Amino acid sequence: MRSGPALDAETILTATEDVLRRHGPAKATVLDVARALGVSHASVYRHFPSKAALREAVTRRWLGRAREDIAAVAADTRQVPPERLRTWLTTLFAAKRKLLSEDPELFATYxxxxxxxxxxxxxxxxxLLEQLRVIIADGVTAGDFTCADPAATARTVFDATMAYHHPAHAPEWQAPGTEAALEAVCALLVNGLRFR
Amino acid sequence: MRSGPALDAETILTATEDVLRRHGPAKATVLDVARALGVSHASVYRHFPSKAALREAVTRRWLGRAREDIAAVAADTRQVPPERLRTWLTTLFAAKRKLLSEDPELFATYxxxxxxxxxxxxxxxxxLLEQLRVIIADGVTAGDFTCADPAATARTVFDATMAYHHPAHAPEWQAPGTEAALEAVCALLVNGLRFR
Structure with a gap:
């Protein structure tokens, strides 16, 4: 059994990531995590009440790491809103594809x-919807976009780009032409938002 | 063993549908189909060289049955193209959702x-892309839509509505608000196509 500094949640999450990478989401157990840390599984359950809670916390932290690049685009008011919307959608796609290629087992968990x-x-x-809402609302303020409800329109744009961020479509993300297809969808959506 | 009229491909496909409905795509075998027909599995293989070929043929016939309603909308020139595009997309969604609710096991195969x-x-x-191309090309001819390449734009509209026809999204199709969400995507896409 492990001695030394007290076990904290971050240490457990890091060990769980490693276990998920090694065993995959279907086979990884709380006991594997405890073994990797040299502690009892009760010590893990003290921080995370169930395997499901642990899996949630790992995925939340893992998705959070990709968040910074995407959120930075949403906040970058140097880009005019139509351009910022395109950059945001392509950055989101690139971030999701990177998560998939660098960490297929954690992506499978997600x-x-x-x-x-x-x-x-x-x-x-x-x-993500809130970031999108800000870009669309900025576009309305700037007179680039026409829309009555930026939050509802954010949902519509998100739905219309599902093929480029929903994990069920991940098997198609490496296909040639996927980036160009997303560019075409973005152009059509931006035209739709500009319409009056 | 079965006697009487010679075994034809249609009879085998109908029996395979029943077997798929009973056992699901993961468990259904060619032997189950042969048993249901009272023939040897060699008799089935005479028409379909493999389980994969049989599964393909069943799915092709099954999808074909939903085709008529959808194709009729694409060909209905009484509707102006923007309206026809909306009707086509909502008809496609309704047809897919009906296939799912009436035949979940065959949907799983698909x-x-x-x-x-x-x-x-x-x-x-x-x-489907060809039907969509015709509607968009009609819209360009009528002066409703602006687009240089109706076939490419058909692909873009299809990609942007993936959430409403791709089978990976089927678990979300019964959620409240899905029809309204599709309507919102259609309105945005039609505006994008009208833009000049």
Whole structure:
């Protein structure tokens, strides 16, 4: 059994990431995590009440790491809103594809949570929708976009680009032409938003 | 063993549908189909060289049954193209959702084939894209839409409505608000196509 500094949640999450990378989401257990840390599984349960809670927390932290680049685009008011919207959607796609290629096992965990409408996946979507809403609202203020309800329109733009961020479409993301297809969807959506 | 009229491909496909409905795509075997017909499995293989070929043929026929309603909208020139595009997309969604609710096991088979990029699934998409191309080309001729390449734009509209026809999104199709969400996507796309 492990001695030394007290076990904290971050240490458990890092160990869980490693276990998920090694065993995959279907096979990884809390006991594997405890073993990797040299502690009892009760010590892990003290921080995370269930395997599901642990899996949620790992995915939440992992998705959070990709957040910075995407949020930076949403906040970059040097780009005019139509251009910022395009850059945001292509940055989101690039970030999702990078998560997939660099960490396929953790991506698989995220895909399971998205299919189960877990809190971690739902909060991730809520965060993205709010970024999108800000860009669209800025576009309305600047006179670039016409729309009555930026929050509702953010949802519509998000739905119309599902193929480029929903994990169920991940198997298609490496296909040639996917970036060009997203560019074409972005151009059509931006034209739709400009329409009056 | 069965006697009477010679075994034809249609009879085998009908029996295979029943077997798929009973056992699901993961468990259904060619032997189950042969048993249901009271023939040897060699008799089935005489018409379909493999389980994969049989599964493809069943899915192709099954998808074909939903085709008529959708194709009728594409050909209905009484509707002006912007309205026809909206009707076509909502009819396609309604048809897919009906296939799912009436025949979940055959839908699951189709979902597997779509993920595997099978010929049956690819041909289904090609057929739909051609219907969409005709509507968009009619819109360009009528002066409703601006677009240089109706076939490419058909692909873009299809990609932007993935959430409402791709089988991977089927678990979300019964959620309240899905029809309204599709209407909002359609309105944005039609505005994008009208833009000049």
């Amino acid at each position: 895909r399971v949570l998205a299919a189960e409408h877990s809190d971690a996946a739902a909060d991730h979507v809520t965060d | 979902r597997v084939l779509a993920a595997e990029h099978s010929d049956a699934a690819a041909d289904h998409v090609t057929d």
